[in-house]
Amino acid sequence: MKAKIQELTSQYFPYVQECYHHLHAHPELSFEEYETSKFIQGELTKMGIPFRAGIAGTGILGRIEGRNPEKKVIALRADMDALPVCELVDIPWKSQNENVMHACGHDAHVSCLLGVAAILNELKNDFEGTVLLIFQPGEEKAPGGARLMLEDGLFDELKPEIILAQHVSVDYPTGTMGFLPGMIMASADEIHVKVHGKGGHGALPHLCNDTVLATAQTLVALQQVRSRLCHPLTPMVLTFGKFVAAGAQNIIPHEVLLSGTLRTVDEKWRTEAKKHIRRIITETCAAYGCTAEIDMPDGYPCVINNEEITDKARDFASEWVGEDNIRQLEMRMTGEDFAFFTQKYPSTFFRFGVKGEINANSGGLHSADFRIDEKAFETGIGGMAWLAWKFLMVPNP
Numbered sequence: 001m002k003a004k005i006q007e008l009t010s011q012y013f014p015y016v017q018e019c020y021h022h023l024h025a026h027p028e029l030s031f032e033e034y035e036t037s038k039f040i041q042g043e044l045t046k047m048g049i050p051f052r053a054g055i056a057g058t059g060i061l062g063r064i065e066g067r068n069p070e071k072k073v074i075a076l077r078a079d080m081d082a083l084p085v086c087e088l089v090d091i092p093w094k095s096q097n098e099n100v101m102h103a104c105g106h107d108a109h110v111s112c113l114l115g116v117a118a119i120l121n122e123l124k125n126d127f128e129g130t131v132l133l134i135f136q137p138g139e140e141k142a143p144g145g146a147r148l149m150l151e152d153g154l155f156d157e158l159k160p161e162i163i164l165a166q167h168v169s170v171d172y173p174t175g176t177m178g179f180l181p182g183m184i185m186a187s188a189d190e191i192h193v194k195v196h197g198k199g200g201h202g203a204l205p206h207l208c209n210d211t212v213l214a215t216a217q218t219l220v221a222l223q224q225v226r227s228r229l230c231h232p233l234t235p236m237v238l239t240f241g242k243f244v245a246a247g248a249q250n251i252i253p254h255e256v257l258l259s260g261t262l263r264t265v266d267e268k269w270r271t272e273a274k275k276h277i278r279r280i281i282t283e284t285c286a287a288y289g290c291t292a293e294i295d296m297p298d299g300y301p302c303v304i305n306n307e308e309i310t311d312k313a314r315d316f317a318s319e320w321v322g323e324d325n326i327r328q329l330e331m332r333m334t335g336e337d338f339a340f341f342t343q344k345y346p347s348t349f350f351r352f353g354v355k356g357e358i359n360a361n362s363g364g365l366h367s368a369d370f371r372i373d374e375k376a377f378e379t380g381i382g383g384m385a386w387l388a389w390k391f392l393m394v395p396n397p
Contacts, residue, residue: 001126001389002319008119009382016115016377019043021093023107027082027100030141033058036080036110040135043114047121049133056148062133063158064120066392072129074391075160075345076384077146077338078113079106079139088368103370105168105354110135112166112380119385127392132160142190142299144337150344162309162391163347165338166384170364172353174376177383178327179314179350181307186235186263187270188335189299193218193281197290199247199254208252212245214288215256219243221284225276230269237263237333238277263333265302303339306346313348316390320383327353334365352379 019039028036037058044051044062051062058080087094087101095101102108113133120131134154138145172178195218197209219240230236240260247253262277264270278294285292318326329351341347356373363369 002386004123005119005382005385005389008122009115009378009385012115012118012381013377015118016111016381017374019111019114020107020374020377023110024102025093025096027095027097027102027107029084029100030081030138031057031145033080033137037135040080040110040114044117047118049117049121051133055154056137056145056152058137059145059149059152059154060135061154062117062135064117064124064131064133066124066127066129068128069130072392073132073158073160074129074388075132075134075163076113076116076388077134077136077163077165077341078109079136079145080110081106081138081140081145083140083366085366085368089362089371101368103367104140104365105372106139108168108354108372108377108380109166112377112384115377115381116385116388119381120388123389127389129392130158131388131392132158139337142297144300144340146337146340150340160345163341163345164313164384164387164391165341165347165349166380167349167351168354168372168376168380169351170355170359170362170370172327172351172355174353174356174373175321175379176325176327176353177317177321177350177379178329178353179310179317179348180329180331181305181310183265183302183331184305184329184349185303185331185336185339186237186265186333187267187300187302187339189262189270189274190297191240191260191262191277192295193258194293195256195258195285195290196293197254197288199252202250202252205252209289210252211254211256211290212247212252214285214290215243215245215258217288218281218284219258221280222277225273225280229276230273234269235265235333236269236273237261263335265331267301300335300337301339301343303336303349304342305348306342309346310348312391312394313350313387316387317350317383320386321379352376352383
Protein backbone atom coordinates (compact mmCIF):
# COMPACT_ATOMS: atom_id res chain seq x y z
CA MET A 1 0.00 0.00 0.00
CA LYS A 2 2.92 2.33 0.58
CA ALA A 3 3.72 2.30 -3.14
CA LYS A 4 0.07 3.06 -3.95
CA ILE A 5 -0.02 6.04 -1.56
CA GLN A 6 3.28 7.28 -3.01
CA GLU A 7 1.78 7.06 -6.49
CA LEU A 8 -1.36 8.95 -5.43
CA THR A 9 0.74 11.56 -3.63
CA SER A 10 2.59 12.29 -6.86
CA GLN A 11 -0.68 12.33 -8.75
CA TYR A 12 -2.33 14.86 -6.45
CA PHE A 13 0.76 17.00 -5.84
CA PRO A 14 -0.12 19.51 -8.64
CA TYR A 15 -3.68 19.69 -7.33
CA VAL A 16 -2.45 20.56 -3.84
CA GLN A 17 -0.17 23.23 -5.28
CA GLU A 18 -3.15 24.76 -7.10
CA CYS A 19 -5.18 24.81 -3.90
CA TYR A 20 -2.27 26.34 -2.00
CA HIS A 21 -1.75 29.12 -4.55
CA HIS A 22 -5.45 29.98 -4.49
CA LEU A 23 -5.71 29.99 -0.70
CA HIS A 24 -2.48 31.92 -0.25
CA ALA A 25 -3.72 34.62 -2.60
CA HIS A 26 -7.05 34.89 -0.76
CA PRO A 27 -6.33 34.79 2.99
CA GLU A 28 -9.02 35.54 5.55
CA LEU A 29 -8.73 36.42 9.21
CA SER A 30 -9.91 34.28 12.12
CA PHE A 31 -13.65 33.53 12.08
CA GLU A 32 -13.98 35.38 8.77
CA GLU A 33 -12.98 32.43 6.54
CA TYR A 34 -16.17 32.59 4.46
CA GLU A 35 -14.65 32.24 0.99
CA THR A 36 -12.08 29.74 2.26
CA SER A 37 -14.89 27.62 3.64
CA LYS A 38 -16.82 27.84 0.35
CA PHE A 39 -13.70 26.79 -1.54
CA ILE A 40 -13.18 23.73 0.67
CA GLN A 41 -16.84 22.77 0.41
CA GLY A 42 -16.58 22.98 -3.36
CA GLU A 43 -13.53 20.72 -3.45
CA LEU A 44 -15.11 18.13 -1.16
CA THR A 45 -18.24 18.20 -3.33
CA LYS A 46 -16.15 17.51 -6.44
CA MET A 47 -14.59 14.53 -4.67
CA GLY A 48 -18.00 13.21 -3.65
CA ILE A 49 -17.10 13.46 0.05
CA PRO A 50 -20.09 14.26 2.27
CA PHE A 51 -19.60 17.03 4.83
CA ARG A 52 -21.30 19.19 7.42
CA ALA A 53 -20.63 22.92 7.15
CA GLY A 54 -21.31 25.95 9.33
CA ILE A 55 -19.81 24.46 12.50
CA ALA A 56 -18.72 27.34 14.73
CA GLY A 57 -19.43 29.62 11.77
CA THR A 58 -17.14 28.55 8.94
CA GLY A 59 -15.93 25.15 10.15
CA ILE A 60 -16.40 21.97 8.13
CA LEU A 61 -16.42 18.27 9.01
CA GLY A 62 -15.91 15.91 6.06
CA ARG A 63 -16.48 12.17 6.29
CA ILE A 64 -14.87 9.33 4.34
CA GLU A 65 -16.38 5.93 5.09
CA GLY A 66 -14.53 2.76 4.27
CA ARG A 67 -15.82 -0.77 4.65
CA ASN A 68 -17.36 -1.39 8.08
CA PRO A 69 -17.40 2.37 8.88
CA GLU A 70 -17.89 1.94 12.62
CA LYS A 71 -14.90 -0.32 13.18
CA LYS A 72 -12.52 2.59 13.78
CA VAL A 73 -12.88 6.37 13.59
CA ILE A 74 -9.91 8.70 13.21
CA ALA A 75 -9.91 12.45 12.62
CA LEU A 76 -7.49 14.67 10.72
CA ARG A 77 -7.43 18.41 11.40
CA ALA A 78 -6.32 21.49 9.42
CA ASP A 79 -6.71 25.12 10.52
CA MET A 80 -7.62 27.66 7.86
CA ASP A 81 -7.31 31.24 9.17
CA ALA A 82 -4.68 33.84 8.23
CA LEU A 83 -2.98 36.69 10.10
CA PRO A 84 -3.14 40.52 10.02
CA VAL A 85 0.23 40.77 8.28
CA CYS A 86 1.15 42.69 5.11
CA GLU A 87 3.00 40.25 2.83
CA LEU A 88 6.43 41.33 1.56
CA VAL A 89 7.18 38.31 -0.64
CA ASP A 90 6.74 39.09 -4.34
CA ILE A 91 5.28 35.89 -5.80
CA PRO A 92 2.52 35.36 -8.40
CA TRP A 93 0.16 34.09 -5.69
CA LYS A 94 0.91 36.92 -3.26
CA SER A 95 -1.95 37.90 -0.96
CA GLN A 96 -4.62 39.96 -2.70
CA ASN A 97 -6.17 40.98 0.62
CA GLU A 98 -4.47 44.06 2.00
CA ASN A 99 -2.77 43.52 5.36
CA VAL A 100 -3.87 39.89 5.55
CA MET A 101 -1.45 37.03 4.91
CA HIS A 102 -1.08 33.30 5.41
CA ALA A 103 2.08 33.77 7.44
CA CYS A 104 1.67 30.61 9.53
CA GLY A 105 1.13 27.96 6.87
CA HIS A 106 -2.55 27.31 7.43
CA ASP A 107 -3.11 27.50 3.68
CA ALA A 108 -0.62 24.64 3.35
CA HIS A 109 -2.41 22.67 6.06
CA VAL A 110 -5.76 22.97 4.27
CA SER A 111 -4.27 22.18 0.87
CA CYS A 112 -2.47 19.10 2.15
CA LEU A 113 -5.59 17.84 3.93
CA LEU A 114 -7.54 18.20 0.69
CA GLY A 115 -4.85 16.10 -0.98
CA VAL A 116 -5.07 13.53 1.82
CA ALA A 117 -8.84 13.50 1.44
CA ALA A 118 -8.51 12.77 -2.28
CA ILE A 119 -6.10 9.90 -1.60
CA LEU A 120 -8.12 8.28 1.19
CA ASN A 121 -11.33 8.70 -0.78
CA GLU A 122 -9.77 6.65 -3.57
CA LEU A 123 -8.70 4.00 -1.07
CA LYS A 124 -11.95 3.82 0.91
CA ASN A 125 -12.75 0.34 -0.37
CA ASP A 126 -9.39 -0.88 0.91
CA PHE A 127 -9.78 0.04 4.60
CA GLU A 128 -12.27 -0.49 7.37
CA GLY A 129 -13.36 2.51 9.39
CA THR A 130 -14.14 6.18 8.98
CA VAL A 131 -11.91 9.22 8.48
CA LEU A 132 -13.21 12.57 9.67
CA LEU A 133 -11.77 15.70 8.02
CA ILE A 134 -11.76 18.76 10.29
CA PHE A 135 -11.33 22.15 8.59
CA GLN A 136 -11.16 24.51 11.53
CA PRO A 137 -11.57 28.31 11.75
CA GLY A 138 -9.99 30.71 14.19
CA GLU A 139 -6.84 29.00 15.45
CA GLU A 140 -5.09 32.37 15.77
CA LYS A 141 -7.70 34.08 17.93
CA ALA A 142 -9.21 33.33 21.33
CA PRO A 143 -11.41 31.59 22.27
CA GLY A 144 -10.16 29.33 19.47
CA GLY A 145 -12.03 27.59 16.68
CA ALA A 146 -11.25 24.14 18.10
CA ARG A 147 -13.05 24.95 21.31
CA LEU A 148 -16.02 26.50 19.49
CA MET A 149 -16.34 23.56 17.08
CA LEU A 150 -16.38 21.12 20.00
CA GLU A 151 -19.01 23.23 21.76
CA ASP A 152 -21.02 23.34 18.53
CA GLY A 153 -21.34 19.55 18.43
CA LEU A 154 -18.45 18.68 16.12
CA PHE A 155 -18.44 15.04 17.21
CA ASP A 156 -22.06 14.64 18.30
CA GLU A 157 -22.73 12.10 15.54
CA LEU A 158 -19.44 10.24 15.62
CA LYS A 159 -16.57 10.43 18.09
CA PRO A 160 -12.98 9.82 16.96
CA GLU A 161 -10.66 7.40 18.68
CA ILE A 162 -7.64 9.50 17.74
CA ILE A 163 -7.01 12.92 16.18
CA LEU A 164 -3.96 13.88 14.12
CA ALA A 165 -2.85 17.41 13.22
CA GLN A 166 0.23 18.63 11.39
CA HIS A 167 1.94 22.01 11.13
CA VAL A 168 4.63 23.37 8.84
CA SER A 169 8.08 23.98 10.34
CA VAL A 170 10.65 26.37 8.89
CA ASP A 171 13.16 25.04 11.42
CA TYR A 172 13.45 21.67 9.68
CA PRO A 173 14.33 20.82 6.09
CA THR A 174 11.87 19.64 3.49
CA GLY A 175 11.28 15.90 3.70
CA THR A 176 11.45 15.68 7.49
CA MET A 177 8.77 15.02 10.11
CA GLY A 178 9.02 15.86 13.81
CA PHE A 179 7.36 14.40 16.91
CA LEU A 180 7.37 14.86 20.68
CA PRO A 181 5.26 12.88 23.15
CA GLY A 182 3.78 14.59 26.19
CA MET A 183 3.87 18.36 26.73
CA ILE A 184 4.64 20.04 23.41
CA MET A 185 3.26 23.60 23.64
CA ALA A 186 2.37 26.09 26.33
CA SER A 187 -0.96 27.55 27.30
CA ALA A 188 -1.73 30.89 25.67
CA ASP A 189 -3.80 33.72 27.12
CA GLU A 190 -4.41 37.22 25.79
CA ILE A 191 -4.17 40.32 27.98
CA HIS A 192 -5.93 43.52 26.90
CA VAL A 193 -5.82 46.65 29.06
CA LYS A 194 -7.37 50.10 28.70
CA VAL A 195 -5.88 52.66 31.07
CA HIS A 196 -8.22 55.58 31.72
CA GLY A 197 -7.36 58.96 33.16
CA LYS A 198 -7.85 62.68 32.75
CA GLY A 199 -5.89 63.73 29.67
CA GLY A 200 -4.86 67.20 28.72
CA HIS A 201 -2.04 69.55 27.77
CA GLY A 202 1.45 68.07 28.01
CA ALA A 203 2.75 71.35 29.46
CA LEU A 204 0.21 71.19 32.31
CA PRO A 205 0.69 67.65 33.66
CA HIS A 206 -0.39 68.70 37.17
CA LEU A 207 -3.91 69.10 35.81
CA CYS A 208 -3.93 65.59 34.31
CA ASN A 209 -3.63 61.92 35.24
CA ASP A 210 -0.73 60.80 33.05
CA THR A 211 -2.11 57.68 31.39
CA VAL A 212 1.07 57.19 29.35
CA LEU A 213 3.30 57.19 32.42
CA ALA A 214 0.87 54.98 34.33
CA THR A 215 0.84 52.44 31.49
CA ALA A 216 4.61 52.52 31.12
CA GLN A 217 5.11 51.88 34.82
CA THR A 218 2.51 49.12 34.70
CA LEU A 219 4.38 47.44 31.85
CA VAL A 220 7.61 47.50 33.87
CA ALA A 221 5.93 46.38 37.09
CA LEU A 222 4.37 43.37 35.36
CA GLN A 223 7.80 41.90 34.70
CA GLN A 224 8.03 40.90 38.37
CA VAL A 225 5.38 38.25 37.67
CA ARG A 226 8.07 36.33 35.83
CA SER A 227 11.14 37.43 37.75
CA ARG A 228 9.84 37.36 41.35
CA LEU A 229 6.48 35.61 41.60
CA CYS A 230 6.97 32.61 39.29
CA HIS A 231 9.01 29.62 40.48
CA PRO A 232 12.46 29.97 38.85
CA LEU A 233 12.22 26.50 37.30
CA THR A 234 8.74 26.97 35.82
CA PRO A 235 8.79 28.05 32.15
CA MET A 236 6.75 31.19 31.55
CA VAL A 237 6.60 34.06 29.07
CA LEU A 238 4.87 37.41 29.60
CA THR A 239 5.20 39.62 26.52
CA PHE A 240 3.49 42.87 25.53
CA GLY A 241 3.61 43.75 21.86
CA LYS A 242 1.05 46.53 21.67
CA PHE A 243 1.24 49.90 23.44
CA VAL A 244 -0.99 52.57 21.90
CA ALA A 245 -0.99 56.10 23.32
CA ALA A 246 -2.80 58.08 20.64
CA GLY A 247 -1.91 61.50 21.97
CA ALA A 248 0.72 63.80 20.52
CA GLN A 249 4.02 65.38 21.54
CA ASN A 250 2.13 67.83 23.76
CA ILE A 251 -1.08 65.92 24.46
CA ILE A 252 -1.65 63.37 27.23
CA PRO A 253 -4.46 61.09 25.99
CA HIS A 254 -7.47 60.12 28.07
CA GLU A 255 -6.93 56.44 27.20
CA VAL A 256 -3.95 54.17 26.54
CA LEU A 257 -4.13 50.60 25.21
CA LEU A 258 -1.80 47.78 26.22
CA SER A 259 -1.99 44.21 24.91
CA GLY A 260 0.13 41.15 25.51
CA THR A 261 0.28 37.40 25.95
CA LEU A 262 0.85 35.04 28.86
CA ARG A 263 2.40 31.60 28.22
CA THR A 264 2.83 28.89 30.85
CA VAL A 265 3.25 25.11 31.09
CA ASP A 266 1.55 24.72 34.47
CA GLU A 267 -2.22 25.12 34.70
CA LYS A 268 -2.18 25.90 38.44
CA TRP A 269 0.41 28.64 37.98
CA ARG A 270 -1.48 29.92 34.95
CA THR A 271 -4.47 30.68 37.20
CA GLU A 272 -2.29 32.29 39.87
CA ALA A 273 -0.38 34.37 37.31
CA LYS A 274 -3.61 35.87 35.99
CA LYS A 275 -4.54 37.00 39.50
CA HIS A 276 -1.13 38.64 39.97
CA ILE A 277 -1.40 40.37 36.60
CA ARG A 278 -4.82 41.84 37.43
CA ARG A 279 -3.63 43.02 40.84
CA ILE A 280 -0.46 44.68 39.55
CA ILE A 281 -2.27 46.45 36.73
CA THR A 282 -5.03 47.76 38.99
CA GLU A 283 -2.76 48.88 41.82
CA THR A 284 -0.06 50.45 39.64
CA CYS A 285 -2.58 52.46 37.64
CA ALA A 286 -4.27 53.57 40.86
CA ALA A 287 -0.94 54.87 42.14
CA TYR A 288 -0.96 57.33 39.21
CA GLY A 289 -4.59 58.33 39.65
CA CYS A 290 -5.77 56.19 36.76
CA THR A 291 -8.13 53.27 36.39
CA ALA A 292 -7.72 50.12 34.31
CA GLU A 293 -10.19 48.10 32.29
CA ILE A 294 -8.76 44.57 32.03
CA ASP A 295 -9.85 41.85 29.63
CA MET A 296 -8.17 38.45 29.90
CA PRO A 297 -10.37 35.97 28.05
CA ASP A 298 -9.75 32.28 28.62
CA GLY A 299 -7.22 31.27 26.01
CA TYR A 300 -5.72 27.92 25.11
CA PRO A 301 -4.54 25.26 27.54
CA CYS A 302 -1.28 23.37 27.09
CA VAL A 303 -0.96 21.01 24.12
CA ILE A 304 -0.22 17.53 25.45
CA ASN A 305 0.43 14.77 22.93
CA ASN A 306 -0.77 11.30 23.87
CA GLU A 307 2.44 9.35 24.37
CA GLU A 308 1.26 6.04 22.89
CA ILE A 309 -0.32 7.65 19.83
CA THR A 310 2.70 9.90 19.27
CA ASP A 311 5.19 7.05 19.56
CA LYS A 312 3.19 5.04 17.04
CA ALA A 313 2.92 8.03 14.71
CA ARG A 314 6.69 8.51 14.89
CA ASP A 315 7.30 4.86 14.03
CA PHE A 316 4.85 4.99 11.12
CA ALA A 317 6.42 8.23 9.85
CA SER A 318 9.89 6.66 9.89
CA GLU A 319 8.55 4.06 7.46
CA TRP A 320 7.47 6.90 5.17
CA VAL A 321 10.39 9.35 5.25
CA GLY A 322 13.12 7.13 6.72
CA GLU A 323 14.58 7.22 10.23
CA ASP A 324 17.21 9.78 9.20
CA ASN A 325 14.44 12.24 8.39
CA ILE A 326 12.66 12.00 11.73
CA ARG A 327 13.25 14.86 14.16
CA GLN A 328 12.72 15.09 17.91
CA LEU A 329 10.76 18.31 18.45
CA GLU A 330 11.49 20.67 21.31
CA MET A 331 8.81 21.87 23.69
CA ARG A 332 7.82 25.40 22.65
CA MET A 333 6.21 28.35 24.39
CA THR A 334 4.00 28.93 21.38
CA GLY A 335 0.33 28.05 21.77
CA GLU A 336 -2.20 26.09 19.72
CA ASP A 337 -5.91 25.65 20.14
CA PHE A 338 -5.45 22.01 19.09
CA ALA A 339 -4.97 21.77 22.87
CA PHE A 340 -8.75 21.57 23.25
CA PHE A 341 -8.75 18.37 21.18
CA THR A 342 -5.87 16.88 23.17
CA GLN A 343 -7.86 17.43 26.37
CA LYS A 344 -10.71 15.22 25.19
CA TYR A 345 -9.27 12.70 22.72
CA PRO A 346 -6.01 10.76 22.30
CA SER A 347 -4.18 13.06 19.87
CA THR A 348 -0.85 14.00 18.40
CA PHE A 349 0.35 17.26 16.90
CA PHE A 350 3.41 16.88 14.67
CA ARG A 351 5.37 18.99 12.21
CA PHE A 352 6.72 18.58 8.70
CA GLY A 353 9.73 20.52 7.47
CA VAL A 354 9.26 23.16 4.77
CA LYS A 355 12.73 24.73 4.61
CA GLY A 356 14.51 24.47 1.26
CA GLU A 357 16.70 26.55 -1.02
CA ILE A 358 13.83 28.79 -2.07
CA ASN A 359 13.16 30.00 1.50
CA ALA A 360 16.56 29.51 3.11
CA ASN A 361 16.71 33.20 4.06
CA SER A 362 13.01 33.83 4.61
CA GLY A 363 11.44 34.77 7.91
CA GLY A 364 9.82 32.45 10.40
CA LEU A 365 6.19 31.93 11.33
CA HIS A 366 4.11 35.13 11.57
CA SER A 367 6.68 37.18 9.65
CA ALA A 368 5.89 39.24 6.54
CA ASP A 369 8.46 37.38 4.43
CA PHE A 370 7.40 33.89 5.52
CA ARG A 371 7.58 31.40 2.66
CA ILE A 372 7.23 27.66 2.12
CA ASP A 373 9.24 25.25 -0.01
CA GLU A 374 6.39 23.66 -1.94
CA LYS A 375 8.36 20.45 -2.44
CA ALA A 376 7.46 19.80 1.19
CA PHE A 377 3.89 19.10 0.12
CA GLU A 378 5.01 15.59 -0.79
CA THR A 379 5.54 15.01 2.92
CA GLY A 380 2.51 17.04 3.99
CA ILE A 381 0.22 14.99 1.74
CA GLY A 382 1.82 11.57 1.74
CA GLY A 383 2.99 11.62 5.33
CA MET A 384 -0.44 12.33 6.77
CA ALA A 385 -2.19 9.94 4.35
CA TRP A 386 0.28 7.21 5.38
CA LEU A 387 -0.26 7.88 9.11
CA ALA A 388 -4.03 7.78 8.63
CA TRP A 389 -3.76 4.48 6.74
CA LYS A 390 -1.51 2.92 9.36
CA PHE A 391 -3.74 3.99 12.26
CA LEU A 392 -6.75 2.56 10.44
CA MET A 393 -4.88 -0.73 10.18
CA VAL A 394 -3.90 -0.87 13.89
CA PRO A 395 -6.23 -3.27 15.75
CA ASN A 396 -8.39 -1.73 18.45
CA PRO A 397 -7.18 -2.53 21.97
